[in-house]
Amino acid sequence: MKTQNWKELESPLSDSVLKTIEELNFPYMTPVQAASIPLLLNGKDVAAEAVTGSGKTIAFLVPLLEILQKRSEKWKPTEIGAIIISPTRELAVQISEILQKFLNNIPGLKQVLLVGGTTIAIDADKIQAGANIIVATPGRLEDMLCNCKSINLIACVKSLEILILDEADRLLDLGFSATLDTILSYLPRLRRTGLFSATQTKELQQLIRAGLRNPTLITVKEKPNISTPSNLKNNYVIVSAEYKLSIMIDFIRHKGINLKYMIFLSTCACVDYFSHVIQTMLPSIQVFAIHGKMKSKRYKVFNDFRSTESGILICTDVMARGIDILEVDWVLQYDPPCSASSFVHRCGRTARIGNEGNALLFLLETEDAYVEFIKKNQKVDLQQIVLEPSIISYENCLKYMRNLQKQDRFLFDKANRAFVSYIQAYNKHECNLILRLKDIDLGKLAMGFGLLKMLRMPELKGKDTTNFEEEDIDINLLAYSDKQKEKSRLEKLKVFQNTGVWPKTQKRKCKQTEPWSETKKRKIEKQENRKRRKEKKLKQKMSANMTKKQKRKINEQDIEDLAKDIALIKKLKKKKVYF
Structure with a gap:
């Protein structure tokens, strides 16, 4: 990956930036850095697409810091010169950590990290203490611009020199659309803008929305028609639904428990359940679990996994983008991702910055068409490997799963939720033309989850589940290990046995039952509908007066x-x- 020396740039870099680059041990620029940095330094807007792990963070941090340092006037304590927006808090924290290494050698500039998890007042205090660079997630930045009364952030960003959107394709997608539009409306138009991602948007309308004026489009690929690093080996294996977990466990044992693995699952409930199962089956290796509903716990788990020498991180696609974890040996995709672009991002958690890496996709026998789909849609060639199922391993795996549920009803509930969430997610899959629920043997699938009894749900109505072998057990006898929960369950069970009706649990009001971006989108739609109704009434009134x-x-x-x-x-x- 050797290209150009940092000292060979047309616009010489400051000593402080060069010193940090030397400390980080990056003697040469990667292709995306060599292409992007000179353009941003010369005042151009850039939309850069490069394979995962190619050094995009350094590609925008270096010119950002050079631009801020070269301003003739000294930056005021709360004058914001640069904003970096990323879709997830883990990625924002990671960018902030790398940026801080540069700022340790640049005493005149300070940064602030705005990612939620604290009150707006606390974040406002951070800005008042001094900040020239903001690293933020979209939701918290919008909150600070719109709802913060203790500091006028809108006035602070009037001198903005550069805006960076990391994982830009996701930020410009519908999920963050309304939030990003609000943020952009507060920022000055005369600025430099950089979009960076492994799967970049090239739609003109999207680029205009982001504020790019006549942008330079950069696409860096190591080989023509290949969108993943050349030192990444992409593999797939065809498995039967009931053997899927046992084959993966055997694979990890064969490769070695002293390696680092990332296992991607399709839903939060699956992560909750299988993390318990895998930890029980592989007690000698550390197992970590992360998904989007964990909120405050996520970063601690992420940091623990980053610092460990070996272990398994079981996660959803919340960890698929931009996260830089050193020496991940294998990325195991237990389920096909919900979107095709997420496939590339998942694989990119390994083989970063010139290191070698491996990825393995587990496909059911009915999902083999996905290989050709990924080849055409994402330009990724997958090599098939054959892993023979072991009946002994499968029986042990099933025994472990069912014993866990018998020992604690809490795990029984988790198993059922995982199965339901998997079925519902699969039914709504982006590739549901080739990944069809009706093609799957649902009896074998339920065995793969280790269910004790087949569930009743609309998606299973009229479906063949003859290959499911129920456990001969009265599920009413399954007890919670938590004494308080078990006491409550027994009280309800007594009512049910006397009346034939299970008493309803009083639902607590949830503060948030859907993604923040969707809530915001609905709120804006309601406001617009209200505005339209008012305008219509006004027109009718004016017409009547006329x-x-x-x-x-x-x-x-x-x-x-x-x-x-x-x-x-x-x-x-x-x-x-x-x-």
Whole structure:
């Protein structure tokens, strides 16, 4: 990946930036850095697409810092010169950590990290303490711009020199659309803008929305028609639904428990359940779990996994983008991702910055068409490997899963939720033309989850589940290990046995039951609908007033004409006029 030396740039870099680059041990620029940095330094807007792990963070941090340092006027304590927006808090924290290494050698500039998890007042205090660069997630930045009364952030960003959107394709997508539009409306138009992602948007309308004026489009690929790093080996394996987990466990044991693995699952409930199962089956290796609903715990788990020498991180696609974890040996995609672009981002958690890496996709026998789809849609070639299922491993795996549920009803609930969430997610899959729920043997799938009893749900109505082998057990006898929960369950069970009706649990009001971006989108839609209704009423009122005025005018004219006619008749009678 050697290209150009940092000292060979046309615009020489400052000593402080060069010193940090040397400390980070990046002697040469990667292709995306060599292409992007000179353009941003020369005042151009850039939309850069490069494979994962190619050094995009340094590609925008270096010119950002050079631009801020070269301003003739000294930056005021709360004058914001640069904003970096990323879609997830983990990525924002990671960018902030790398940026801080540069700022340690640049005493004149300070940064602030705005990612939620604290009150707006606390974040406002951070800015008042001094900040020239903001690293933020979209939701928190919008909150600070719109709802913060203790500091006027809108005034602070008037001198903005450069805006960076990291993982820009996701930020410009519908999920963040309304939020990003609000943020952009507060920022000055005369600025430099950089979009960076592994799967970049090239739609003109999207680039214009982001504020790019005549942008330079950069696409860096190591090989033509390949969108993943050349040192990444992409593999897939075809498995039967009931053997899927046992084959993965055997694979990890065979490759070695002293390696680092990332396992991607399709839903939060699947992460919750299988993390318990895998930890029980592989007790000698550390197992970490992360998904989007964990909120405050996420960063601690992420940091623990980054610092460990070996372990398994089980996660959803919340960890698929931009996250830089050193020495991830294998990325295991237990389920095909919900969007095709996420496939590339998942794979990109390994083989970063010139290191070698491996990825393995687990496909069911009915999902083999996905290989050709990914080849055409994402330009990724997958090599098939054959992993033979072991009946002994499968039986042990099933035994472990079912014993966990028998020991604690809490795991029984998790298993059922995981299965339901998987079915529902699969039914709504982006590639549901080739990944069809009706093609899957749902009995074998339920065995793969280790269910004790087959569930009743609309998606299973009329489906063949003959390959499911129920456990001979009364599920009412399964107890929670938590004494308080078990006491509550037994009370409800007693009511059910006496009345035949299970008492309803009083639902607590949830503060948030859907993604923040969707809530915001709905709120904006309601406001717009309300505005349209008001405008319609105003137009109707104005129209009615106009009609009344016209009627009034007509009536007055009629009266005037009538008076003239009467006067004329009187003259005619007195023979003062003749016809």
